[in-house]
Amino acid sequence: MSFPLLTATAVLPAIGAIATAAVPAAQRTAAKWLALIVSLATLVLAITVLVRFDPDGGRYQLTESHAWIADFGVRYELGVDGIAVALIALTALLIPFIILAGWHDADPLETGSKRWRPTQGFFALILGVEAMVIISFEATDVFLFYIFFEAMLIPMYFLIGGFGDRAHEHGEEAASTQRSYAAVKFLLYNLVGGLIMLAAVIGLYVVAGNFSLQAIAEARANGSLHMATNTERWLFLGFFFAFAVKAPLWPLHTWLPNAMQESTAPVAVLITAVVDKVGTFAMLRFCLQLFPEASKWATPVILVLALISIVYGALLAVGQRDIKRLVAYASISHFGFIIMGIFAMTSQGQSGATLYMVNHGISTAALMLVAGFLISRRGSRLIADYGGVQKVAPVLAGTFLIGSLATLSLPGLAPFVSEFLVLVGTFTRYPAIGIIATFGIVLAALYTLVLYQRTMTGPVKQEVSAMPDLRARELVVVAPLIVLLIFLGVYPKPVTDIVNPAVKSTLSDVHKKDPKPSVEAAK
Secondary structure (H helix, E strand, O other): OOOOHHHHHHHHHHHHHHHHHOOOOOOHHHHHHHHHHHHHHHHHHHHHHHHHOOOOOOOOEEEEEEEEEHHHOEEEEEEEOHHHHHHHHHHHHHHHHHHHHOOOOOOOOOOOOOOOOOHHHHHHHHHHHHHHHHHHHHEOEHHHHHHHHHHOHHHHHHHHHHOEOOOOOOHHHHHHHHHHHHHHHHHHHHHHHHHHHHHHHHHHHHHHOOOEHHHHHHHHHHOOOOOOHHHHHHHHHHHHHHHHHHOOOOOOOOHHHHHHHHEOHHHHHHHHHHHOHHHHHHHHHHHHHHOHHHHHHHHHHHHHHHHHHHHHHHHHHHOOOEHHHHHHHHHHHHHHHHHHHHHOOOHHHHHHHHHHHHHHHHHHHHHHHHHHHHHHHHOOOEHHHOOOHHHHOHHHHHHHHHHHHHHOOOOOOHHHHHHHHHHHHHHOOOHHHHHHHOHHHHHHHHHHHHHHHHHHOOOOOHHHOOOOOOOHHHHHHHHHHHHHHHHHHHOOHHHHHHHHHHHHHHHHHOOOOOOOOOOOOOO
């Protein structure tokens, strides 16, 4: 029997979460180091998955299948395609940086105070989220996926509500109220989406007789399983609604700005760079593969919603006074690009969307974590409270600039390639949508450059005049992300080589081919 590599990659952080939570309360530092070591070990396993995956091999590799709840056709089935491998690698890469960046975020609120935070719980919850996200990327049994898709809401609820940002202009009591509101809103939105999906999961079982993604897809392909048109559309909508909430897609996005604003910067990164990717990934894996005809039927409406997300998110980002809310609305705009690329139903669009998931995770992590370091120094999230930071903390300002430029998809940085592919892939099939979507790029330049100008340039404000530059631990967090942004901006081939075969399989599921060029290339 071969080593269950996929199971190990998900189980290791789960065991690490339990072990971290069990560390005695007095041993805060030991809990931090244990969580960091476990996250690094998980990264090693994720790299092993990446190395062992053959892009030219079968669609799902490293598969595991065991009976679980036989009476209901539920199996423990795991398998990865190129898209899942890329996102598992992204998740395992970001978690050590999230832990390092949040090294002091769960320390006691006041020295000698009885008000305390369970440090062990903070890092245990992060590892727990990592385990659930990874197994969500690996699951090829629909019911197994659903369990962890929903279960990850619980640790995220406690991370948002129990370990919020300390920088609050109205004091700790008001901050606690706002954190509770953000956490409950996050939970309710996602629970409603999950309950609707549960109904669709049950409906899928009634129609198909099992929960196996591969078995259902094969039965649909060979004609042995037929879904009535209305049945398929209703099931698609049940799945898509839950994924659109998680993604988040307009108008189901309103939980995200509150959640990111009230979270610590590392938890905000965990939300938008890791957890939200499960939603867009699931659109590719489940919506398109299980419900190909319904996916094509819904495409025009979804593209319009994605376009609204792009422009609406960017417009609201322009007007934000809070740094974290600005990044949140920018992410809503970026997720609009990802969803637009998925439902453009072209190889360029879906390759760009998958690459965008990876690049957005890296660029948002870089920008938000540096913003978190900035906020922790000044004690304020408001843009107006900064000015002239580049004169007193040039390294911090420089990394903030690169993260900002990556957010606006500057050529030479990783998000540019993915955004370009999404726009090209969309334009070839839906030119009007592609043209309007480019307006989001213009707005992105506006909100990111204005953010940098107002915080980093101009006269040095008295409150930031003694601001220290990035420390060694913070440089260890930021420097690798900056290097990756530049490397993947210049040479994205390692990622595209992995995801392109999976994209071709997805297009074949929905019986779509790339449109022929209107003008033949010169010979």
